[in-house]
Amino acid sequence: MSLPESSIPKQRARSGSPWTGLGAVIAKEMADHLTSARMRILEILIVLTAAGTVYAAMQNLRDSVSEDRFLFLKLFTAAREPLPAFVGFLGFLVPLIAIALAFDSINGEFSRRTMSRILAQPIYRDALLLGKFLAGFFTQALVYTAIWLLIIGLGILGLGLPPSTEEVARSLIFLIATIFYGGIWLALSMVFSTIFRQTATAALASIAVWLFFMVFWEIIAGILAQILSPVYYGFQEEILRQSIIGLTLSRFSPTTLYAESMIALLNPAVRSLGFVTPIQLQGAILGTPLPLDQSLILIWPQLTGLIAATILLFALGYVLFQRQEIRA
């Protein structure tokens, strides 16, 4: 398909909808995901994680039921040694699940030799790729929604209180952020699945990128900031500028974007994700929670960033797949 422009005889529009067969692909792929052993293992893992961390959090929270306005949000964020909080687990479980769902989505069809048979049916490639992506996306949305309901349910039973409207709203937006955070990794591992013909290579490449952002990007961002904006004299401005550059760089990582949305959504007392000078804090009553709309304004860039990255990565995979020769 990689033809020089001049050799294409003339631009001809193709007839027929590119979405013919989309529903069939989604239904089949979702059924595959939900019945696969791979997905069952991950489901068990995440349900156990949720139950364990929420139970531990509840032990802590029982004593302070009457003091805290956002008790339910604490279920997600409260940690009890030695266990980290549930959201801490989500930060790395979500990419893992997304990668597991998609690393063999395209090259698996080639290695099973089903690709040419499927594409010989009256559907466009568009429907196959989008169907596979949406099936993965819906599958993880389903799993996280179930977990979310489970946690709220456990909370009602354990704490003996219903959640407030604001708590429900905040945790729902957090759920959406989680789903799109997964969407990024889903789209990424689909891109690798299109590039590499070996499923193992695609899985390893996805995991390498994940580890890079989880572990190394923070360090690299710090080093880059030092190089880009060195501190010569130790002025406050210099130090501040370096920190801002470091923070901006670290926001290129979806992990950072997700962590920041998580903090702002689940901890209403957070007023800023960057640096605040003492002058800016003048008149602020520390420790008072922000209303939901103010928290949303705070993390709006992060949320849209997560969604935009998902769409961009999917578009990249789309272009790669459209240009691919289908003969194995």
Added chain:
Amino acid sequence: MNDLVIETRDLTKKYGSFTAVDALNLSIKQGEIFGLLGPNGAGKTTTILMLLGLTEPTSGTVNVLGVDPSRDPLGVKARVGYMPDQVGFYDELTAWENLMYIAKLNGIPRQEAYKRIDAVLQRVGLHKLSEKRVGTFSRGMRQRLGVADVLIKQPKVIIMDEPTQGLDPEGAHEFLDMIRSLRKEEGITLLLSSHLLHQVQETCDRVGLFHRGKMVLEGSVDELARRILGGAYRIQIEVDQSTPKIEAALQSLPGAVKVSLPRANVYEIEAQNDLRTEALSAAISAGGRIIRLSMEMQSLDAIYTQYFKEVEHVSA
């Protein structure tokens, strides 16, 4: 509209500087079984992919069932069944589920799909195994499921890429029988590609021999044999003692193109028709005592080898 089902004009596909298919003119009539023959890498699969609109031609035109596959690929793919070489299925699904997925992709309504799946599984003799996972199927069973898969959409044309590859001789024979019955009972036009010449020569009405992206020979096996080898039948008579008299008698037979003596006491007659009886009585009346009589049909292998010998001779 004429009865041409597939027609290509100067169809060309280039991958960079490599020309996979070079100015191909192909026409296949309604109800025909056409064989695309040639060694691996001769451009057979590329041609097929262009017929289905799965690969864009570099230049030239294609017309399948009156539709241009690069313009309306869905229209072509809805009516043309394609069985790729080494057809693959989802191993973790049953035969029935695999077919159901294809039926859904073709937009066949549920009730109709149930009926068609039962019918095609019956047709290929897999109805007892419809609930079995395809992972447990043998090579031959997969190949038959491949045919069922193609028949689901009730195609007007079926294109099969190397359908007998990897089958044992008996399996290949059964498979080709099934293909012939498809044409006979449903009037489907078939396009087969293969590099196993002897297997397809008895199945195909016409064949096209591919070499380096060009179709170098086209016609029925008999026609090609006449054109390239001079005779379509090769009769061998072994006598106890060869004499010039017998040779003269054989040579004078009407229809005999060439008589030779490849081994001691064995005459080989190349003829345009079946001359066994005539040759036998001629040899006997010329005083020969017959030890053995045999006839071989012209094989595509021989045509192919002979043709490329000539090609190389010319180019050398």
